[in-house]
Amino acid sequence: MLSPKEVEHVALLARLKLTDEEKETYRRQLSDILDNFRKLQDLDTENIPPTAHVLPLQNVFREDRVGGHMAVEKVLANAPQRQDNFFKVPKIV
Amino acid sequence: MAQYEAVIGLEVHVELKTNTKIFCNSSTEFGADPNHHVCPVCLGLPGVLPVINKKVVEYAIKAGLALNCKIAPFSKFDRKNYYYPDLPKNYQISQYDLPIAEHGQLEINLDGETKRIGITRVHMEEDAGKLVHQGTISTTPYSLVDYNRTGVPLIEIVSEPDMRSPEEAVAYLEKLKAIIQYTEVSDCKMQEGSLRCDANISVRPVGQVEFGTKTELKNMNSFKALHKAITYEIERQIDVLDEGGQVVQETRTWDEDKGVTLPLRSKEEAHDYRYFPDPDLVPLVISEAWVDEIRASLPELPDERKARFVNEYGLPEYDALVLTSTRELADYFEQCVELFNNPKTVSNWVMGDLARMMNATGREIGAVRIKPAQLAEMLKLLDKGTISGKIAKTVFEEMFNTGKDPGVIVEEKGLVQISDEGKIEKIVSDVIAANPKSVEDYRGGKKQAIGFLVGQVMKATKGKANPGLVNKLLKEKLDS
Numbered sequence: 001m002l003s004p005k006e007v008e009h010v011a012l013l014a015r016l017k018l019t020d021e022e023k024e025t026y027r028r029q030l031s032d033i034l035d036n037f038r039k040l041q042d043l044d045t046e047n048i049p050p051t052a053h054v055l056p057l058q059n060v061f062r063e064d065r066v067g068g069h070m071a072v073e074k075v076l077a078n079a080p081q082r083q084d085n086f087f088k089v090p091k092i093v
Numbered sequence: 094m095a096q097y098e099a100v101i102g103l104e105v106h107v108e109l110k111t112n113t114k115i116f117c118n119s120s121t122e123f124g125a126d127p128n129h130h131v132c133p134v135c136l137g138l139p140g141v142l143p144v145i146n147k148k149v150v151e152y153a154i155k156a157g158l159a160l161n162c163k164i165a166p167f168s169k170f171d172r173k174n175y176y177y178p179d180l181p182k183n184y185q186i187s188q189y190d191l192p193i194a195e196h197g198q199l200e201i202n203l204d205g206e207t208k209r210i211g212i213t214r215v216h217m218e219e220d221a222g223k224l225v226h227q228g229t230i231s232t233t234p235y236s237l238v239d240y241n242r243t244g245v246p247l248i249e250i251v252s253e254p255d256m257r258s259p260e261e262a263v264a265y266l267e268k269l270k271a272i273i274q275y276t277e278v279s280d281c282k283m284q285e286g287s288l289r290c291d292a293n294i295s296v297r298p299v300g301q302v303e304f305g306t307k308t309e310l311k312n313m314n315s316f317k318a319l320h321k322a323i324t325y326e327i328e329r330q331i332d333v334l335d336e337g338g339q340v341v342q343e344t345r346t347w348d349e350d351k352g353v354t355l356p357l358r359s360k361e362e363a364h365d366y367r368y369f370p371d372p373d374l375v376p377l378v379i380s381e382a383w384v385d386e387i388r389a390s391l392p393e394l395p396d397e398r399k400a401r402f403v404n405e406y407g408l409p410e411y412d413a414l415v416l417t418s419t420r421e422l423a424d425y426f427e428q429c430v431e432l433f434n435n436p437k438t439v440s441n442w443v444m445g446d447l448a449r450m451m452n453a454t455g456r457e458i459g460a461v462r463i464k465p466a467q468l469a470e471m472l473k474l475l476d477k478g479t480i481s482g483k484i485a486k487t488v489f490e491e492m493f494n495t496g497k498d499p500g501v502i503v504e505e506k507g508l509v510q511i512s513d514e515g516k517i518e519k520i521v522s523d524v525i526a527a528n529p530k531s532v533e534d535y536r537g538g539k540k541q542a543i544g545f546l547v548g549q550v551m552k553a554t555k556g557k558a559n560p561g562l563v564n565k566l567l568k569e570k571l572d573s
């Protein structure tokens with residue numbers, strides 16, 4: 001079972017503000033998920049190469065050629081706040 | 094009090110000189126209007142698919158090879174998760190456990206000693222955007238975000254903790270910069286941010302094997318700042334230990350104005366980046382054939398070029414080291430030698446007067462107005478005796494400031510050396526007549542008195558008299 005502290009840590013990393021009730025709910029749910037994944041540890045993977053990707057693809061490249069850019073009005077269309085052509089955000093230092 | 098030694102490792106970010114960003118076809122051009130070089134991919138809008146720029150992989154391999162790394166046959170991209178407004182996706186695409194290159198090294202030369210510094214890894218990642226602040230950062234309540242730089246390709250080069258002094262750290266960064274510039278995958282301009290350096294620093298009592306607790310130093314924007322910041326931080330840590338305290342593992346920033354390092358935001362939780370493979374990007378399988386092809390395209394690197402300068406031009410080690418410290422300077426030297434085949438003379442002028450003028454004006458070799466052909470031309474004038482050594486210095490300064498041809502300057506200013514024996518003989522006679530005391534000294538056995546008389550002749554001719562002739566004629570007259 002996850003500790004309440006671990007849930008709080010994960011919530012902080014995800015910038016989520018949880019009520020005590022939610023913390024308890026997620027603690028149970030996350031623990032269940034982890035328990036389920038833990039079952040995979042029981043499988044014998046001795047001779048299985050590690051998987052880096054689920055698709056059988058490799059080396060998908062793009063050539064180094066400049067394409068179109070978005071119009072700046074479109075870029076800023078969803079900005080909660082803007083100043084000139086910048087996104088305006090609370091200062092974080 | 095215990096004796097301490099410092100343990101230093103550097104993490105260097107280098108912007109690659111591609112046309113487009115690492116995962117989209119937005120332009121990487123520097124200095125565009127804010128938020129004009131962006132697209133849905135680098136803005137991290139939902140539903141987009143990043144695709145790796147082939148040139149980025151090629152450049153990363155090239156840099157890896159130049160740093161004597163092993164190129165990974167299998168490599169992949171991972172997501173590094175953290176929240177910051179310059180990162181629109183809330184994760185940075187980077188490489189975690191399978192970087193493109195590992196196990197490299199380079200050699201630094203310090204006080205005639207050569208030392209090997211290990212390179213742990215080279216990996217590819219995307220740059221973040223730029224935060225702009227109006228007024229001072231402490232008073233403004235807002236940050237303005239420009240995402241033009243978001244997604245510009247970077248390689249991060251991580252060294253082993255092999256350096257023991259600020260001088261070694263600076264020598265490492267200088268060498269790294271030179272090597273990367275030689276490969277032409279980056280400009281490596283520290284002031285413009287295409288080369289950025291963080292330092293991990295700890296101290297330990299001499300003889301102790303385990304490392305002490307380290308701090309990570311950021312915000313050093315020049316070689317000078319790097320040296321000052323590391324020096325300060327080493328002393329700070331030693332003071333803490335000497336007072337019985339403990340060094341706290343933290344990120345600190347170099348405050349250039351105050352000349353101190355200060356703790357940055359406390360990130361006790363933020364260091365949990367939760368890396369995982371990026372499902373949008375498929376793995377890279379690097380063939381030996383591709384690596385060989387890139388290896389074949391590597392230019393002559395600083396160490397090889399230095400050795401060649403010693404062998405081919407007979408230059409002293411020191412000259413060769415300085416001249417090959419940047420590709421541009423080495424090219425300049427060689428272009429000049431091609432036209433004036435006296436390497437040591439060219440070296441003396443490049444390392445002497447040219448370096449002095451460059452330092453005085455803060456101009457880099459690329460911005461120097463004297464073209465190699467013009468310097469060669471001036472050295473020919475000097476060699477032929479058209480101008481004297483003293484006049485050459487004047488001509489050189491004029492060339493440096495105006496970019497004019499030496500022949501034009503000599504003509505315009507009437508600086509042609511006087512080699513007319515009759516003319517000089519007349520002046521020599523005048524000088525002898527006007528300085529009986531020196532003449533007496535000379536004839537009485539104080540042979541060095543001739544120096545003063547030569548000086549008087551040169552003064553009378555404004556430095557234009559051929560010094561060889563002056564000496565000869567003076568001696569003839571005095572000894573007769």
Ligand SMILES: [Zn+2]
Nearest residue numbers: 117119132135
């Ligand atoms: Zn883009």
